[in-house]
Amino acid sequence: MMDKVIMAGFGGQGVMFLGKVLAYAGMNTDLELCWIPSYGPEMRGGTANCSVILADGEIYSHVIDQADAAIVLNKPAYDKFSSRVKPGGVLIVNASLAKIEKERDDITIVKIPATEIANEMGNPAIANMVCLGALLPSMNLIDYSTIEKAMDKLTSKRPQLLESNLTAIKKGMDFVASN
Amino acid sequence: MNKVFSRSKGLTDVPFTFCPGCTHGIIMRLIAEVLEELDILEETIGVSPVGCAGFSQDFFTCDFVGAAHGRAQAVGTGIKRALPHRTVFTYQGDGDIAAIGTQHAVHVAARGEKITSIMVNNAIYGMTGGQMAPTTLTNMKTSTSPFGRDPQTMGFPMDFPKLLAGIPGAAYVASVSVDSPKNIKKTKDAIRKAFKVQQAGLGFSLVSVLSTCPTNWGLNPSESLKWLRENMMPIYEMGELKVSEEVEKL
Amino acid sequence: MEEKVLLKGNEIIGEAAIRSGCKLFFGYPITPSTEVIEYLSANLPGQGGTVLQAEDEIGAINMCYGAACTGSRVMTASSSPGVSLKQEGLSYSAAVELPMVIVNVNRCGPGLGGLGPAQSDYFQSVKGGGHGDYHLIVLAPSKAQELYDYTMQAFDLADQYRNPVMVLTDGYLGQTMEPVVLKERPPAQEWDRSWIVDGAEGREKRILASYSLTNEIGEANNLYWEAKYKEIQKKEQQWEEFHTEDADYLIVSYGTTGRISKSTVLNARKKGIKLGLIRPITLWPFPVNAFKPFLGKIKGIVTVELNTGQMIEDVKLAVNCGVPVELYRRQGGMLPTETEILEYIEEMIMKTDAKEVQA
Structure with missing residues (x-):
């Protein structure tokens, strides 16, 4: 079983961190995994993306052709990556920053006002976690409890972030459950 | 009978292969004597360059590593960093250190690398047959400046030790000559001081020695010494160019 | 631990x-x-x-x-x-x-x-x-x-x-x-x-x-x-073999593309194509010994490379030009997907089979 996820957004929206949360969740549960950042010139100029592959067996190709899911935190990310989700896959769109016109009908699109939800929590920087929460129910190999453990480790130097991140994730999960 | 002079234990039995009147032999003897007097022959590693100075590896009784052209000081850095308690010196010609190896010379000085470099400056590329060097004097004829070095197209002679003396990590820089017994003695003093600077861990030390190349200058040995004295010594600043405060206290 | x-x-x-x-x-x-x-x-x-x-x-x-x-x-x-x-x-x-x-x-x-x-x-x-x-x-x-x-x-x-x-x-x-x-x-x-x-x-x-x-x-x-x-x-020749036992065709690829090619091999096998992989681990010495057991048994080799075709020369020498050797490559920083490699190989197989029919 595998989960191939692409994440993209502006630099500063915490795209790489989002990927690392998934990666450490996989690491803690002894999954095979790859965390693949965009690097070099792609790091400059304000857009960022990374991908994570989680698997319960060996990962051969670590190049994602068609992803099982994607999280796009803004419009340019939506434009670039919505086509990379495989038919039947899931696309989490930060609807606060990406207004979609023509949308694909062969994938599940979750439009979540992540930035607005994050703003309500008083921290616009955790829109990424709200989106992660929206993605979690669609993941095959990890769930909230594994994410919780990974987050504990990732925020060990700044424990004040633990609670707000976890709350943001729960809000994302609640949004999906109630819509 | 009292023996007043003998071959330094720092030199092997291999006869010098330099041209008649070349002063490389004198300079190497001085280094060998200093290493012997400081009793560091067994803990010293020399680095030889490319060019006439490259033969140095055969003449010293200490360990030697042969470097690529210009790279002696980078190689010396690697040795010193691996064996910080050993003495490391490079023996390089002016073309090796001041043209193709410039970047390493500047940066061993900047890092205050605890090695000693002996630069032998004869204003020419000797081994390859007398081509222009960065130190070739204005209007001096060489095989690649057959009508004389024209600064407008070929640049000015570079006073390399002076350049390095301006770098903070260079603890001791001296410019000396082997044209006379008096100056030979001064040269030995400078070489001794340079090695002591290294032993004390005070930083990079360099001794530039003005030297002759009778073969490629087209002069006999005594004319060569005279030419050196009259033409090179006025151009290149002589004496101790840099003596850091710590070195003063030595 | x-x-x-x-x-x-x-x-x-x-x-x-x-x-x-x-x-x-x-x-x-x-x-x-x-x-x-x-x-x-x-x-x-x-x-x-x-x-x-x-x-x-x-x-x-x-x-x-x-x-x-x-x-x-x-x-x-x-x-x-x-x-x-x-x-x-x-x-x-x-x-x-x-x-x-x-x-x-x-x-x-x-x-x-x-x-x-x-x-x-x-x-x-x-x-x-x-x-x-x-x-x-x-x-x-x-x-x-x-x-x-x-x-x-x-x-x-x-x-x-x-x-x-x-x-x-x-x-x-x-x-x-x-x-x-x-x-x-x-x-x-x-x-x-x-x-x-x-x-x-x-x-x-x-x-x-x-x-x-x-x-x-x-x-x-x-x-x-x-x-x-x-x-x-x-x-010191080292290589890894992946599903080579009964292979009709072999991919030869190292590093990143060697790994991607494993997915290609698995996908090919799902389609009934007997594809295997030799992944050189030592590039020098080149693992020429890896190829000996396959000479006379396989129909073709594809090298998958991220260049204009460099290792392919060593593969051709290793099989002494006794097997057709083709190249699939991406360049300039692009990586192939397992799917596009397989598409290329399927095309190659069709050509080889056509030649066999003609013969």
Whole structure:
């Protein structure tokens, strides 16, 4: 079983961190995994993306052709990556920053006002976690409890972030459950 | 009978292969004597360059590593960093250190690398047959400046030790000559001081020695010494160019 | 207990070097290899080692040369344009027979090129690279665990054969994070150290240099090196086989594309195509022995490369042109997907079958 996820957004929206949360969740549960950042010139100029592959067996190709899911935190990310989700896959769109016109009908699109939800929590920087929460129910190999453990480790130097991140994730999960 | 002079234990039995009147032999003897007097022959590693100075590896009784052209000081850095308690010196010609190896010379000085470099400056590329060097004097004829070095197209002679003396990590820089017994003695003093600077861990030390190349200058040995004295010594600043405060206290 | 860590590929190389007893690292920052020097700068000094950021790549490789002369374990890392600058020093290091490890995190292009993954330095790595007749031993990892394992092996091979060893990877492997088990290795064998230069204390002086103005001595030296290279070719070929037992067709691919090709093989098998993979682990010596069992049995070979077709020449030599060998390649920093490789192979198979029908 595998989960191939692409994440993209502006630099500063915490795209790489989002990927690392998934990666450490996989690491803690002894999954095979790859965390693949965009690097070099792609790091400059304000857009960022990374991908994570989680698997319960060996990962051969670590190049994602068609992803099982994607999280796009803004419009340019939506434009670039919505086509990379495989038919039947899931696309989490930060609807606060990406207004979609023509949308694909062969994938599940979750439009979540992540930035607005994050703003309500008083921290616009955790829109990424709200989106992660929206993605979690669609993941095959990890769930909230594994994410919780990974987050504990990732925020060990700044424990004040633990609670707000976890709350943001729960809000994302609640949004999906109630819509 | 009292023996007043003998071959330094720092030199092997291999006869010098330099041209008649070349002063490389004198300079190497001085280094060998200093290493012997400081009793560091067994803990010293020399680095030889490319060019006439490259033969140095055969003449010293200490360990030697042969470097690529210009790279002696980078190689010396690697040795010193691996064996910080050993003495490391490079023996390089002016073309090796001041043209193709410039970047390493500047940066061993900047890092205050605890090695000693002996630069032998004869204003020419000797081994390859007398081509222009960065130190070739204005209007001096060489095989690649057959009508004389024209600064407008070929640049000015570079006073390399002076350049390095301006770098903070260079603890001791001296410019000396082997044209006379008096100056030979001064040269030995400078070489001794340079090695002591290294032993004390005070930083990079360099001794530039003005030297002759009778073969490629087209002069006999005594004319060569005279030419050196009259033409090179006025151009290149002589004496101790840099003596850091710590070195003063030595 | 063996520790499992999650690190970037480049960082894993640094960790492997530390655990291999590498005491000195000389380097110069260049994307996409820079995490190697960064990781070691943060972690090697604490282990009693030295990291020096050199004035340039030429300085760095010559510092490695100097340190290697003392018998210390030493490494440098760079990316393609930087490795070009190191070629002079590598030639000298091979001539003086110095053990050292060089990491090339291959980027793309000639010239300054781009930062994307490539295998365009294959020729430079395996055919010499610098002047004169010499070889580096070249190891090609395809995933993080191999970056760790092969870097460790590189230090051992370097000592065993007194020869520079290159770990040839790429930016994609270097930047990707994967879990790695930090396996303990048995202490390295003690090799003869009677050649090192560390001060002639109570012994005859030693000279480590490659200068020889006598042609007869020069030829003797070359024959000696040649014999060493032949021994390495005989003993050190390494490769991995993946579903080759009953293969009609073989992919030959190393590193990142070797790994992608495994997915291609599995997808092909689902479609009933008997496809296998030979993944060279040593690029020099090239694993020619891997091909012998397949001669006369397989219908065709495809090399999958990130260049204009470099390794394909060695594959053709290995099969002595007895099997059709085709190339599928991407360049300029692009990676193929497993699907596009399979599409190419299916096309190739159709052509081969058509020829068989005609015959």
